[in-house]
Amino acid sequence: MKSALINSFGNIEEIIIGEIDIPLLKKDELLIEVYAAGLNPKDILIRKGKFKVLTGSRFPQQIGFEISGVVKDANNSTKYKKGDRIFGMINGWKGRCCSEYLNILENELYYMPKNISFEEASGVSLVGQTVLQALRDRANMQRGYKVCINGASGGVGTLAIQIAKDLGGEVTAITSYRNMDFCKSLGADHVVDYTKKDITKLDEKFDVFFDVFGNYSLKRISEILNKNGRYVTTIPKMGIFKEEFLNFFRRKKSKLIIVKSRSEDLKWLCDKIEKGKIKPVVDKIFPLVDIRMAQKYIESKRAKGKVIIKIKDNNTALDL
Numbered sequence: 001m002k003s004a005l006i007n008s009f010g011n012i013e014e015i016i017i018g019e020i021d022i023p024l025l026k027k028d029e030l031l032i033e034v035y036a037a038g039l040n041p042k043d044i045l046i047r048k049g050k051f052k053v054l055t056g057s058r059f060p061q062q063i064g065f066e067i068s069g070v071v072k073d074a075n076n077s078t079k080y081k082k083g084d085r086i087f088g089m090i091n092g093w094k095g096r097c098c099s100e101y102l103n104i105l106e107n108e109l110y111y112m113p114k115n116i117s118f119e120e121a122s123g124v125s126l127v128g129q130t131v132l133q134a135l136r137d138r139a140n141m142q143r144g145y146k147v148c149i150n151g152a153s154g155g156v157g158t159l160a161i162q163i164a165k166d167l168g169g170e171v172t173a174i175t176s177y178r179n180m181d182f183c184k185s186l187g188a189d190h191v192v193d194y195t196k197k198d199i200t201k202l203d204e205k206f207d208v209f210f211d212v213f214g215n216y217s218l219k220r221i222s223e224i225l226n227k228n229g230r231y232v233t234t235i236p237k238m239g240i241f242k243e244e245f246l247n248f249f250r251r252k253k254s255k256l257i258i259v260k261s262r263s264e265d266l267k268w269l270c271d272k273i274e275k276g277k278i279k280p281v282v283d284k285i286f287p288l289v290d291i292r293m294a295q296k297y298i299e300s301k302r303a304k305g306k307v308i309i310k311i312k313d314n315n316t317a318l319d320l
Helices: 041-047 118-122 125-138 155-166 177-185 218-224 238-249 263-274 288-299
Strands: 002-006 015-019 029-039 066-073 085-089 101-105 109-111 146-150 170-175 190-193 206-211 225-233 253-256 282-287 306-310
Touching: 002 288, 015 288, 029 118, 029 125, 029 288, 041 288, 066 101, 066 118, 066 125, 085 118, 085 125, 085 263, 109 263, 118 282, 118 306, 125 155, 125 206, 125 225, 125 253, 125 263, 146 155, 155 170, 155 306, 170 177, 177 190, 206 218, 218 225, 282 288, 288 306
Parallel strands: 146 170, 146 206, 170 190, 206 225, 225 253, 282 306
Antiparallel strands: 002 015, 029 066, 029 101, 029 306, 066 085, 085 109
């Protein structure tokens, strides 16, 4: 089968499309024919060797952590059968989603929402679960909370606006002037242009500061947090571990979200999408052969929503 691979840590020239064996299934795994895969900044950081302690240094390594597709072999599953449309995310640090076939654990996937395409579904599972677990679980978000989202126009941010609103929040989106109207269209109550305003000196006080870009810290934004406020980030820098230790001694807390794929959270996302509460945002779709261009586009930090790799054709949505 065809698969996107990296031959060593480095720049995008290390990415190739190679031929590897279709994976053999272990207990509780299903074989998925992949229709589309979502790319994420995590893929770029891994390719650059930022997490080599977790990925190991044996090559070639495959790419990608979130997919949509069709069950090819249900492997005696009592829940899924051959032909079921699914979406999901693999846990851990060894990607393998930008391939024609994928082995995945049953608890890392769920039935695909019926009212969206495979391309849209492939970009939901990692970012959607990141947001849900960050706001609901790590920040303990409640209805009426004031939520500030830094990096609101990217893959995580576009769903963060929508999920925060669904959870009952009042949302302030931090973005550039280019994307202010875009963020408002997703439901943001307020939009701040970071090129014109110092975010750390806003007059507003927030219950949650969700730092998608990871370029702030609890210390830097403490003055705009309420007394029991939560700073949550997706970026595992060394400083965040020190800040989490200091949580024992202060009311304002700093939290790191390390997303975990769970069927129940994917079901939550599926239900919200089918009810029209959440809509995936896809910026660009690239064929597998252009994965270098796709990763380069993510690195530009200009993406408005998700960047998707299309693996298979004929992937239209079913009507409800």
